[in-house]
Every structure is written in C-alpha cells, then in structure tokens.
Amino acid sequence: MFKKLFAAVGVGGATVDTVLDNPQVVPGGTLSGVVCIKGGSVEQTIEYVDLVLMTEAEQEAGEDEIRVAHALGRFRASGALQIQAGQEQRLPFSFQLPLELPVNNATALTTPGAPYYPHIRAAVWVHTDLAIAAAIDAKDRDFLDVRPLPQMQALIAALGQLGYMHASTDVEIGTVRVNDIYSSLGCYQEFEFRPTQGGFGGLTGVQEVEVTCIPRPEGVHVLVEVDRRFRGDSYRALWMGPDWQRVDWATQLRQLIG
Template sequence: MFKKLLASIGVGGAKVDTQLDNPRLYPGELLRGRVLVQGGSADQDIEKIELVLMVEAEQESGDHEARGALPLGTVPVSGRFTIVAGQTKELPFQIQLPAETPINALPHYGRPLPVWIHTDLAIDSAVDASDRDLLEILPPAPVQTLLQAFEQLGWALASTDVEVGTARAGNVMSTLGCYQEFELRPRGGNFRIQEIELTFIPQGGNTHVLIEVDARFGSDSYSVLVMGPDYAGRDWVAELRRYLPL
C-alpha cells in the first residue's frame, strides 16, 4: 500500500520517452515515431497520452511583445491503461503536420524558432509528466524559389518569427491561429525600402504570398501574389520587379 501511494504522487513512477523517426521534414508530411512508457516501482494507471505540436510565437501584450509556447494541434496516442511495474510499453504513432507548420530550417541572423512535439503523460492522481522533442521544418519548394528570387535582387533573409493571430492574403486566410513572417533586409542598404516581410499561406495546389513593404518614408504597402502549380516555370525575379518598387 505504501509503495502504491508513493507511485500515485510521482515517486518512482512511470517515465515517458518519445522517439521520432524523421524529425527533419516538410510541412504537410507524416511525422512517425513511437512513445515508450517505462513502468516504475509499482503498477500505475495512465489516463491518456497525447502529442502536441508546439511553436514559440509572439503575442502583443500592452506596449511590448511576449514570446510563449503555442499549441498547433493535439493527437491522441493512447487512452487509459495500466503500466505494470518494470514493464516497457511501445506505442507507435503517425502525425500529419499541417501545411502551415512554421519553417525553421533556414539560415538567418535572428534567434532560433523552436518547433517541437510535446508529450503529455497523464498519470492517475499525479502531476502530468512531459517530454519535448525538437523538429526541423524544411522550406517547401515554392518558399525556397521565392526567397532565392529575392536573394538575386539583393534581399537576404534576416529573421523569421511566428505571430499569434490570423494573416490574410487576398481571399485566403491562415488557419492555425498564428502565421509566420519572413523578414528580408537589403544587402548594402536601400534608400527607399527598409524591410520586406513575407507570409506564405498554402491552400490546395497554390501558395498565396502576402508581401509587406516597409518604406523608409511614407506608408507601408501590401501586395499579394499566387504561386500556382506552374511556379517552377516562371521568372520570379521579373515577377517581383513588376509587383514591387525594387
């Protein structure tokens, strides 16, 4: 009885370890892995195990912005079961990442953008245990194509962050409760434009791009372009020159 009581408050209790098979992947791809539950010194009831896709996002608070963890979606791995003392239980899983999952596998000068899987192990009558596994989210081909076109025009990626809220590119809106901004700066400076911000919103076979031009003098301007299935055959350097005052 004493050992059971200790286990119920987390002393010598169960442990959880999430192992990812492919932590480096593209938005929209399947993340595969397994959750290993290791029993402690006494049998324990596990209420549930869930995996939560998380990102660090910025939210305005008064006159400043605060960064915090934002859940993008939750996937159940297991319902209630009992883990026997000393037993190891393996629970395989597959998670399809949203197409709008923020991208963090890009070289830039800003601080890193964490994207991770958070594992919740809810133990009966005890504080939840947690596990955190980082992901590398690669840029899809349309994103790479447009960033390379800006690079040829003298605009380099300086930083990227995620904002809490909704972005709109024409009639298309983001759907995760947050959106990612890519901040581009001119190499060697630019007299007219201080910064360009890009937000990519994939929908169906198209990628909609909101472009904000931060002017040094006067008001900012906004443009929207659509990269369709034929994007690879288009001259995006010429397109950007036509869209923007570069």
C-alpha cells in the first residue's frame, strides 16, 4: 500500500535512461539508441514512451526577449506496457532528424583561421517522456552535438575570405521565408558575421551579415541579411543546388553584399 503511494509521488517508481548510439549527428541524419526502463518498488502501467526533440530558442515577450524550450518533433518509442517491480526493459529506437535541425558544433562552425569560436546559443537535446498512469512521470534529457551541413561550412568559409568572421548563432521562435520556401519547425537559426578590422566589410559600411539556411532534399535555400551603417537592412536570397561544390561562393557573396 505505502509502496504504491510513494510510487505515485515519484518515490520508488520506474526510472528511465536513454542511451544514444552516437550523440554527434547532422541535420537529416538518423538518431538511434535504446530507452532503458527500470521498474521501481511496485508494478506500474506505462501509458507511452516518447522521445521529444528539443531546442532552446529566443522569443519576444513584449519589449524583452526570453529563452524558451521549443519542441522540434515527437517520436513514439512505445505504446502502453506494464513494468514489474525491479524489471528492466530495453526499447531500441531509430528515427530521422529534420533537415532544419539547429547546428551547434563549435569547431565545425568556426571561420577557418579565426582565433576564436563563435558564441553558440543552439542547444539541442532529446527529452525522454515516460508517461506513468496515476504517478509523476519519469523523464530523461540527452544533449546532441549537431554538425553543420557542408553547404553551411562552405558559406562560413566564403564569408571568411571576404573578411567576415562567424561571431555567433542563435535560434529564434518564428518562421522565415526564402522566396517561396518557408521554414517548418516553428523556429529558425541565424548565423551572425562581423567584419574584421581591415576586411572587405569595413570598406562597404557593413556592420553585420546574418545568414539563415532552409535545407531541403533538393538543396539549401539561403537568406542573407546585410546591415549597413546609415542604410538599414537589405535582404538577398541564394540557392545552393546539387552543383553547389562547383560554385565560387566568395564571388557570389561579394556581388550580393556589394
């Protein structure tokens, strides 16, 4: 009797631990692993086991900005099941990550030759939700190391050639559009570049360049926002198609930024 009461308030109830095969992933790749459930002191009914892909994003709140946890997708690892006292169950899983998954690997996002890493605010994790009937749910959190797509790295390198260093990246709540292509996760990632002293940017009055990528199976749609001193912002679009590796992106960006 007392064991059931304690389990209902989370004492001696079932626990969950998700073990990832490899926490280093890429957008559009596969995430796999095992959800390990261990029964507590009494038998319990598990209503479902969900894996929720999460990120932290910036959201406007009146005149302020706050950071919120934002769900990118939910994947069911198991439906209803019974877990006996002390029993261990292992639930293998595998699912495809979205192409628009925010990236956060500092080394891969650094401008080649730069003396510093960019400031990265793009945490991504898997939240394991173990829904237990008539009890406090058990939860687990596992962070992902997300490497950028090669197209993103090509843009970072090209901007570096023009004298713009990757300074920071953030995830923002909302939707962004590149021509007729819209982002689809309820948030989008911005890469911010600043001109280096004596670089090409300083000659054009550019204070900052912001890049947003919307990857699709056919290629990457890119929005470039240029913030010029005394002239405000301007927006341009780029398309990185199947032949993107044969394009001189430094020249393309130089013409675009002006």
